[in-house]
Amino acid sequence: MDGILALAAANLVSPIILSFVLGLAAALARSDLSFPEAIAKGLSLYLLFAIGFKGGAGVAAHGVDARLVAALLAGVVLSLLLPFIAFVLLRSLSKVSAIDAAAVAGHYGSISIVTFVAASSLLTGLGIAAESYMVAVAAAMEAPAILSALWLATKRGGKAEQVGGELWREILLNGSIVLLLGAFAIGWVTGEKGLAEIGSFIVEPFKGVLCLFLLDMGLVAGRGLRGSRGVLSPGAVAFGLLMPLVGAVLGLAGGLALGLSLGGVVLLMVLAASASYIAVPAAMRVALPEANPALSLTLALGVTFPFNLTFGIPLYMMLAAAVTGS
Amino acid sequence: MDGILALAAANLVSPIILSFVLGLAAALARSDLSFPEAIAKGLSLYLLFAIGFKGGAGVAAHGVDARLVAALLAGVVLSLLLPFIAFVLLRSLSKVSAIDAAAVAGHYGSISIVTFVAASSLLTGLGIAAESYMVAVAAAMEAPAILSALWLATKRGGKAEQVGGELWREILLNGSIVLLLGAFAIGWVTGEKGLAEIGSFIVEPFKGVLCLFLLDMGLVAGRGLRGSRGVLSPGAVAFGLLMPLVGAVLGLAGGLALGLSLGGVVLLMVLAASASYIAVPAAMRVALPEANPALSLTLALGVTFPFNLTFGIPLYMMLAAAVTGS
Amino acid sequence: MDGILALAAANLVSPIILSFVLGLAAALARSDLSFPEAIAKGLSLYLLFAIGFKGGAGVAAHGVDARLVAALLAGVVLSLLLPFIAFVLLRSLSKVSAIDAAAVAGHYGSISIVTFVAASSLLTGLGIAAESYMVAVAAAMEAPAILSALWLATKRGGKAEQVGGELWREILLNGSIVLLLGAFAIGWVTGEKGLAEIGSFIVEPFKGVLCLFLLDMGLVAGRGLRGSRGVLSPGAVAFGLLMPLVGAVLGLAGGLALGLSLGGVVLLMVLAASASYIAVPAAMRVALPEANPALSLTLALGVTFPFNLTFGIPLYMMLAAAVTGS
């Protein structure tokens, strides 16, 4: 417990967090430091491939736990459920339109894979094991929230693009989901042997690449915050800080119900607490064009992501540790 | 022999192959997963530099075998010769125009460096040594086939851009040839010491980078196949599966005549069996604009490349092993 | 001493130098080998982050030397002073306009981080230690020279953009300065522990990445030389070879005055001797648009950079070794 506290504090001065802070500061100071779009995409392709593959290899190593299916279902349910809570919470805290609230809700039902990765590597640092298949749960949680968001938009906010097969394909075959699950499958099939073959590419340099990616995310988040002054009401900011806690608590409940390990519970909390800023924004632009994209993105990337990265993750750890009594 | 068979089967479930399959499946399912052009180019620059350098360092280590020059010549001859066979074979199997047949023939006389790399790493996995200078042979085989293709186009298909000095420069100083040979030279000059300096960049992560590159190639191949429905007649597909075998047999003959090691023979077979999808397509667009680029590319990338990667390479190995009685 | 001589010769056949030579030769031969802009930028982001972080981690390890502040000041003074010498020297050697001379002078007062990196890794290869904070000195030397150049342009060459706050921000918050200092700070804060976490990304592969970057620089330099025939008078070329020596001597004096270690003295010489081709050219285009960019860039990248890389650095080492009697 104290150990966790200490190491959680240490987390704040890890290269990963500080890289994000550097990017954020540089952007807010209007430095011209920037990553080419292609490099940012390349880094995220690497991260998705590596995290997926390692998860699959882990499953191959430790055998597939009966809970895998249950965990996947729980993830889907959480992703479907959270938007409704987010919608109500946001509407009660600020007076954004129903359409905007629905779009934001979709982001918070889905997940942020980088937050997940940061939490995983912190757990590894603490020597806390977690179910390897949690990465599959992460993939499973990306899309369902979009459904709920569109349902909310139609019921509460008037018309939204009705979800045709084309849109469905786009949502379910979203690049990050496909890569994450595909790499997971490859890792599972090739197992330890496969990991041995490409480990020096996807394991050793991983944290360093993550630093560069977070530096870029800091730059993008900072630019977003600068560009969207006035977009965020105090109520909206409050939502961006409260909603992750709500999600974390539900994730905790789910994790305990599933009987996941301490690490697994933490990761499910982190997934529930995090908000999407890649897959969902694109889907919302297609299906909910009337929603203001700046609002969702600034909340997810400028408020909730930094909060989770710095204080959220350690907090969720302590909560989980306290509850599970480990 | 059995060992090879077993490991050849294993090859099918290697991360490298599966990454290609993942990309292919994602593209055929119309997922929006994609690599930025700059990243794809960056990956190929890395692969060319690494494979060239390691080949040169290998030559520096094992000393230059008297057969080097002979092997280079054999490669050039194969590259010049194969297009004529390809031309006749394709024309007999399908009724494509002479111009199109000539263009396709050029692709099959030249080589696919990624197929070469995949074969090399499989050999390494099997502990089968090969002459390091085979990478120089690969470079030597890239361009000559273009000559034959243009000759065929002029003689049999009416006018083709007559090959001016400018075009020659473009063909011979093609980026991939220059990088491959340049890195080969650097590796040769700096030898073991050079390899020690940059080995942790060009050796350890190599296979992992290759996985990402093959994932991208799968995406491109899949998109090509989807886009070119109807372009490929059954006869053309048959050509795409038969021609590599013809090439492999000629490569086998050449390798035996040269007295190469088992590994060297296999690599020469692979080079002869593979078809270019980078250097030659560009040259053909310049010199043979009337030819339909979709036909050549779909055959080389969508049919022959996957065939070699999955079944071809192991098959050539067994053939070579059987013949050399090892 | 002889050891240094020998190893200096060895330097000429290091993969790093040969990669640059390969790029230079390919471009001069008009090969189409080229790096995408995004990849070139990605490589430089990696190098800046890695070199900055390692410098900071080094300071954390060896404790911060009282000379740090003095060295920073010395760097700023050198950067402010060198342009005046460069201006006079260039004007006396060739008859370029005062505006052009001022612009060139700004480049030579500032620094080339890649030259610095090449020198550092050569020192490491020779087992010669240097003050880790020299990377911070490098950052400190990037911008001041711009001030002197603009002062020269205004006083001697008529009007130049008066330096408004906006321009100042752009100069001081230039991406490379921010990344270098930011990574330095992160390395300092996270220290050995941080280095252990991401060392396999920023340490092991470093030299290999540097090779690819120098290959690209060779390509760009070669293209520049080809494109700017006639831009360089013999006098200008002479300047491009003399000025680094002048800078090196001043760097030597400064280093000795500061009482830096042999390695530190060499690095200060290299910084003073090198010319900027990234930060300053951009600033000059904004503030001194009348100056001919081809002249500065061809001198810095096509003449001085190759000179320093091949002969300069070893020369400065021997000089420093001779003077410090080590």
Place this chain on the structure above:
Amino acid sequence: MKMHNAKRVEIIIEAVMERQLTNALNGAGVTGYTVLPVSGGSGRSGQWSREGQVGRAGGMVAVICLIRPERLDDLLEAAFAVVERHIGVVSVSDTQVLRAERF
């Protein structure tokens, strides 16, 4: 040189809508167009840049379409159906093309 009158339609639209737009164009029998990348811009919904962006949201593309004057209306109707509810701009200029047989 023999030139033929044509229209140059320039559609600047959200990157996420590119496929929908090209599908609509194909549907309207408009099979010739070129897509240019866009690195940034500004409009009523504020300023944006692609730098460092990973997601496809928050980016635009420029679709250029050279077309015979008589086919313009079909194109505009198809394009409008897509851009209608989305951010983006459509402009049409008179131009002349070589090799009209290609259009």
Place this chain on the structure above:
Amino acid sequence: MKMHNAKRVEIIIEAVMERQLTNALNGAGVTGYTVLPVSGGSGRSGQWSREGQVGRAGGMVAVICLIRPERLDDLLEAAFAVVERHIGVVSVSDTQVLRAERF
């Protein structure tokens, strides 16, 4: 479809001047523009390409601005103040736009 007359201004300017230009445009009340990347070109100051370049110097961008005819002069004055001492070209063409309310 209902189209409205407008001007299409195309400003090809040094990449380093992009921010100055957009600031000037915003200053002149021109808040709608799109920036296209440029990969190379040639002019009186010679030929250039972005390939392998790291620095922002030595590159151009193309800024496209659709604007109501009556606002053209403000835009040109603002733009000219920036390009005046810099390399680059400014061209203006007649065009027509859908959804004039957006301009």
Place this chain on the structure above:
Amino acid sequence: MKMHNAKRVEIIIEAVMERQLTNALNGAGVTGYTVLPVSGGSGRSGQWSREGQVGRAGGMVAVICLIRPERLDDLLEAAFAVVERHIGVVSVSDTQVLRAERF
């Protein structure tokens, strides 16, 4: 602002032909042009995209050329000689430029 009549020539051509085209333009005394990257498109030879492509084949570039009206024919002849046997499109629009001395 003082504007001068000019022609805006837009040549969309295969990337592999870029050098041949610019050489031809230089040969015809046309030394001012800008090259824009193209990310995808569609035409009689089907749909294509640059995504994930390594080879230079199967990509296009857009070359924009602002020129004095009287020099147009030289330009078109030079350009046509290159595009003639290749895929690609050439369009010419009327435009006006600032700083005619640059053209």
